[in-house]
Amino acid sequence: MGNTAVLVLVVITALGFDFTNGFHDTGNAMATSIATKALAPRVAVALSGLLNLIGAFLSLAVAATIASGLVSTKLVTLTVVAAGLAGGITWNLLTWLLGIPSSSSHALIGGVIGATIAAAGGHAVLWHGLVSKVVLPAVLSPVIAALVAATGTWLVYRISRRLTDTGRRHGFRVGQVASACMVSLAHGTNDAQKTMGVITLALIANGTLAAKSNAPFWVILSCALAISLGTYIGGWRVIRTLGKGLVEIESPQGMAAESASAAIILLSSNFGYSLSTTHVATGSIIGTGLGKKGAEVRWNVAGRMATAWLFTLPSAALVGAGADALARAIGGTPGVIVDLLILLAVVAAIYWKSRATKVDHHNVNDEWSGGVTPAERQPAAAA
Amino acid sequence: MSWINYQALWKIVVYGLIAGAGLPALFAVGLRALAWPGARVQSAIAGAGGGTAGTSADDDRLYGGNVLGLIIAVIIALAILAALGWSVYEVYQIGHPPVKK
Numbered sequence: 001m002g003n004t005a006v007l008v009l010v011v012i013t014a015l016g017f018d019f020t021n022g023f024h025d026t027g028n029a030m031a032t033s034i035a036t037k038a039l040a041p042r043v044a045v046a047l048s049g050l051l052n053l054i055g056a057f058l059s060l061a062v063a064a065t066i067a068s069g070l071v072s073t074k075l076v077t078l079t080v081v082a083a084g085l086a087g088g089i090t091w092n093l094l095t096w097l098l099g100i101p102s103s104s105s106h107a108l109i110g111g112v113i114g115a116t117i118a119a120a121g122g123h124a125v126l127w128h129g130l131v132s133k134v135v136l137p138a139v140l141s142p143v144i145a146a147l148v149a150a151t152g153t154w155l156v157y158r159i160s161r162r163l164t165d166t167g168r169r170h171g172f173r174v175g176q177v178a179s180a181c182m183v184s185l186a187h188g189t190n191d192a193q194k195t196m197g198v199i200t201l202a203l204i205a206n207g208t209l210a211a212k213s214n215a216p217f218w219v220i221l222s223c224a225l226a227i228s229l230g231t232y233i234g235g236w237r238v239i240r241t242l243g244k245g246l247v248e249i250e251s252p253q254g255m256a257a258e259s260a261s262a263a264i265i266l267l268s269s270n271f272g273y274s275l276s277t278t279h280v281a282t283g284s285i286i287g288t289g290l291g292k293k294g295a296e297v298r299w300n301v302a303g304r305m306a307t308a309w310l311f312t313l314p315s316a317a318l319v320g321a322g323a324d325a326l327a328r329a330i331g332g333t334p335g336v337i338v339d340l341l342i343l344l345a346v347v348a349a350i351y352w353k354s355r356a357t358k359v360d361h362h363n364v365n366d367e368w369s370g371g372v373t374p375a376e377r378q379p380a381a382a383a
Numbered sequence: 384m385s386w387i388n389y390q391a392l393w394k395i396v397v398y399g400l401i402a403g404a405g406l407p408a409l410f411a412v413g414l415r416a417l418a419w420p421g422a423r424v425q426s427a428i429a430g431a432g433g434g435t436a437g438t439s440a441d442d443d444r445l446y447g448g449n450v451l452g453l454i455i456a457v458i459i460a461l462a463i464l465a466a467l468g469w470s471v472y473e474v475y476q477i478g479h480p481p482v483k484k
Contacts, residue, residue: 058475132386144396145403152404159411163418171414175407182467189474256407263403264395266470270477271391 003206006078006336010202013085013340015226018195020092021104022052022230025191027239028101028261028281029183032254034364035243038173039180041234041361048184049232055188056224062190062274063215066197069129070109073204073211075120079327080112081202082336083119086343087111087320091312093350099237099245099359099371100305103276106312108194109134114317115324137268137275138309142283145264149284152256153291160252172251179258184231186265187277192227194274196220236359242281244368245301247289256291257284279309298368402470406463413459419452 029051030044039047088104088111095102109130116124160168196215203209209216215223243249249257261277261284268275282305289297323343327335446453 058471059477128386132388136387140392144399147396148399148403151400152407155404155408156411159408160414163414167418168414171417172410175410178463178467179407182470185471186474252407252411255410256404259407260399260403263399263406266474267395267398267402269474271388271395273391 003078003333006082006333007202007206007208009336009340010078010082010085011199011222013082013089013343014195014199014202015222017085017089017092017108017198018192018223018226019230019233020089020096021108021191021195022049022227023233023235024092024096024101024104024230024238025187025277026231026234027242028277029180029187029258031239031242031281032249032257032285033176033180034239035249036169036173036176036251036254037365038176038251038254041236041239041364044180045232045234045361047181048187049228051181051184052188052192052231053224053228055185055190056192056196056227057188057220058185059189059193059269060196060214060220062193062269063197063200066109066194066201066274068212069133070126071112071116072120072124072126073201075124076116076201076205077119078202078205079336080115080119080324081198081205082339083115083323083327084108084112084320085198086323086339087114087316087318089343090319090346091316093347095308095312096235096237097350097354098308099241100308101238101242101278101282102305102308102312103138103278104191105194105274105276105278106134106138106309107316108198109274110313110316111320112198113313114320114322117317118321118324119328133273134275135313137273138279141264141268141273141275142279142286145260145280145283146287146290148264149257149260149287150291152260153253153288156252156256157292169251172255176251176255176258179255179262182262183258183265183277183281186262186269187231188224188227190265190269190274190277192223195227196223199223234361236361236364237354240359240364240366241301241305242285244365245298246282246285247295247297248368249285249288250292253288253292253295257281257288260284260287402466406466409459410463413456413463416449416452416459417456418447419449420447 026045026048030048033039034041034044088108091107092104113125196219199219200215204211204213261281264280265277286297286302289295323339327339330338
């Protein structure tokens with residue numbers, strides 16, 4: 001029963017996705033702390049990685065939703081899962097290259113849904129679940145996060161207006177670090193779960209596990225490690241856009257933004273919404289720009305992100321569908337292997353492209369000059 | 384079969400405001416209390432609930448020297464830590480439902 005070689009490949013690819021999930025989303029928790037220098041960049045990513053690891057063990061609720069709430073499990077095969085992952089990874093890396101904080105969750109869900117439609121048709125997708133648990137929360141969550149963050153920012157500045165500027169900056173750094181840690185933990189409880197759900201889905205599809213099983217311990221452990229390693233590597237390009245590109249952030253704003261993010265993510269998980277930590281974090285950061293008098297929100301950067309969000313589900317779905325069609329055209333194990341080889345080539349190409357305009361812990365906080373690549377790297381714009 | 388669960392939505396907004404905006408505001412109140420002017424100016428550690436000795440070279444101290452202010456700040460810090468601890472515990476509880484066999 002089942003195909004062990006393909007299963008192993010799928011599990012490795014899923015862990016690869018988890019890794020990109022980690023480094024794509026480091027910024028959600030740590031961007032503002034890095035931007036206000038509350039934490040040194042490398043300390044921030046190490047701390048976030050550790051908390052993601054712990055968070056991954058905290059809750060198993062979301063894994064179950066992903067495994068059973070979006071597509072009809074009876075119609076999912078290993079090939080579908082592999083193709084879905086290919087879609088998710090491709091979109092994650094492309095947006096990272098452009099420094100756009102797009103949703104890893106949507107990339108994964110889009111990929112799996114695209115592959116499922118290609119393999120079994122539209123009826124295999126649980127559309128009501130998709131719209132009510134994924135699409136609508138994606139629209140609402142940034143708005144709610146922005147509202148909460150704006151309120152928090154306004155209150156915090158109002159209450160602390162008598163403090164000296166330096167005193168305020170130093171005092172709020174403590175709160176900022178604490179709130180950023182909560183976001184990292186929340187990210188672990190949410191996003192690590194999504195990969196666990198997918199691997200569990202693959203194990204069920206292969207007949208290794210009975211239907212409706214929980215994730216086995218080795219799955220939990222390996223997902224926790226993959227996401228925390230990815231977080232530790234740090235998606236510096238996305239961190240830069242979130243920390244410097246959207247709003248120039250001070251530490252009280254950073255604390256308000258992270259508190260809003262942590263509260264919304266944890267609350268929503270309790271209601272079973274697998275929402276995007278990215279959407280929430282971005283909404284919070286914009287909110288904190290709105291809540292402070294005189295702060296400027298760079299709406300062109302925000303608009304670019306929102307556009308990318310619109311395209312995330314369909315684009316990942318297209319790649320997923322294409323990968324599934326190709327794999328089935330070739331057929332069987334070779335089909336899956338060809339898919340994954342192409343994926344590997346795409347990953348290598350994107351990585352090679354990213355080397356040309358490197359963003360790392362050295363230049364992540366450089367002055368924002370209209371793009372994710374710091375000015376020093378562009379010969380004409382040197383100050 | 385409704386598309387939006389309004390019951391969940393308003394809870395997320397209200398509790399989100401209480402925790403996500405209320406806790407930072409409480410933290411700000413704590414900093415205000417800590418900064419109350421008192422007998423000793425610029426002499427203690429800025430971190431909430433930190434010790435009093437061991438001042439280092441940089442001088443952006445928040446502690447204004449008022450003991451009552453310090454006590455209030457410590458109580459607020461503990462309350463915030465308790466809230467965070469409780470929320471993590473809640474997440475753990477909900478995330479590990481009793482195994483159905």
